[in-house]
Amino acid sequence: MDRAARRFMPAARATTRLTPNECARTLMETVPMVMRFIRAEMRRHRNPLLSVPQFRALAFLHHHPGACLFNVADHLGVTRPTASVIVDRLVRRGLLLRTEDPRERRRIALTLTPKGTAHFERARNATRAWMAGVLGPCPQATLERIAEGLSLLGRAFKETAGSIGT
Amino acid sequence: MDRAARRFMPAARATTRLTPNECARTLMETVPMVMRFIRAEMRRHRNPLLSVPQFRALAFLHHHPGACLFNVADHLGVTRPTASVIVDRLVRRGLLLRTEDPRERRRIALTLTPKGTAHFERARNATRAWMAGVLGPCPQATLERIAEGLSLLGRAFKETAGSIGT
DNA sequence: TATTGTTATACTCTATAACTATA
DNA sequence: TATAGTTATAGAGTATAACAATA
Numbered sequence: 001m002d003r004a005a006r007r008f009m010p011a012a013r014a015t016t017r018l019t020p021n022e023c024a025r026t027l028m029e030t031v032p033m034v035m036r037f038i039r040a041e042m043r044r045h046r047n048p049l050l051s052v053p054q055f056r057a058l059a060f061l062h063h064h065p066g067a068c069l070f071n072v073a074d075h076l077g078v079t080r081p082t083a084s085v086i087v088d089r090l091v092r093r094g095l096l097l098r099t100e101d102p103r104e105r106r107r108i109a110l111t112l113t114p115k116g117t118a119h120f121e122r123a124r125n126a127t128r129a130w131m132a133g134v135l136g137p138c139p140q141a142t143l144e145r146i147a148e149g150l151s152l153l154g155r156a157f158k159e160t161a162g163s164i165g166t
Numbered sequence: 167m168d169r170a171a172r173r174f175m176p177a178a179r180a181t182t183r184l185t186p187n188e189c190a191r192t193l194m195e196t197v198p199m200v201m202r203f204i205r206a207e208m209r210r211h212r213n214p215l216l217s218v219p220q221f222r223a224l225a226f227l228h229h230h231p232g233a234c235l236f237n238v239a240d241h242l243g244v245t246r247p248t249a250s251v252i253v254d255r256l257v258r259r260g261l262l263l264r265t266e267d268p269r270e271r272r273r274i275a276l277t278l279t280p281k282g283t284a285h286f287e288r289a290r291n292a293t294r295a296w297m298a299g300v301l302g303p304c305p306q307a308t309l310e311r312i313a314e315g316l317s318l319l320g321r322a323f324k325e326t327a328g329s330i331g332t
Numbered sequence: 333t334a335t336t337g338t339t340a341t342a343c344t345c346t347a348t349a350a351c352t353a354t355a
Numbered sequence: 356t357a358t359a360g361t362t363a364t365a366g367a368g369t370a371t372a373a374c375a376a377t378a
Contacts, residue, residue: 251339
């Protein structure tokens with residue numbers, strides 16, 4: 001076991017029961033910190049690259065080509081005007097194609113352009129490589145605990161915290 | 167063990183080794199998602215309340231009264247101009263006091279006003295209560311795994327990802 | 333010269349309110 | 356009337372560049 005994990009274990013196992021409040025405190029310290037590292041990293045790269053929301057929008061549309069604006073807003077957890085602005089910037093940069101859905105003319109169908117696909121994949125690979133570099137030094141057991149904790153955390157939020165935006 | 171945890175375990179233990187890349191992917195999906203829940207929750211409250219960076223700035227100064235701008239920027243992980251703007255908004259709202267440090271007249275000493283302290287504590291309690299509500303349904307074991315994962319994650323980032331801003 | 337902090341500028345994210353077009 | 360999307364407006368966060376004051 002690595003030093004970091006060993007340092008942590010006694011506190012986790014030997015003390016009194018961990019309360020939701022203490023967990024919340026750890027959360028409020030860790031998540032924003034990690035988030036700003038991600039943001040800074042994504043901003044560091046070449047040219048205008050992608051912001052985190054832009055990256056997430058492209059990732060979603062990469063897996064759901066032809067999705068409409070509402071789907072994007074829902075996935076990003078933002079209101080439709082916000083999603084509209086984000087999408088609009090990507091369209092202007094030539095990364096997204098906005099077409100009309102002939103069956104439901106109120107809707108738009110969003111798809112990545114070849115340039116958008118290339119841009120997204122480059123950003124994704126760079127981000128993953130950087131992150132893998134950060135996580136790389138961790139031993140296997142630590143990696144698994146991190147993934148497990150994140151997975152459980154994500155599930156708790158998805159189940160309890162209601163949906164946002166309209 | 168709760169259903170959620172049981173559902174997760176087989177994937178974590180029985181498959182091939184978890185790679186840093188896979189962990190990175192989970193991270194890129196979970197952290198922004200949790201972050202937006204936090205942001206949305208903090209924005210939901212009464213009046214202008216506090217944004218996440220504002221909250222973190224007040225939390226830091228609550229524990230380090232008299233700290234200077236550089237310290238705040240360092241803790242938030244932003245550049246000094248950004249910290250200056252954030253602090254300035256809090257000063258204008260009467261939540262922070264900006265005074266000159268007589269020993270080092272280049273520096274400013276930042277402290278919470280009584281109003282700032284009250285405001286911060288209200289925001290902190292509300293956020294923790296909400297978060298505890300989200301985490302509350304989780305069984306003890308899950309809670310501990312979440313806290314452990316976050317703690318290890320935070321440590322990995324703090325150790326590897328260099329400092330930001332200047 | 334180096335450091336601390338601010339201001340100017342520019343861009344993104346984000347929400348609410350008001351609007352258009354379609355169903 | 357209800358829904359999909361846009362536009363207008365406003366404000367926060369963020370960076371870089373240029374600056375002032377102090378050490």
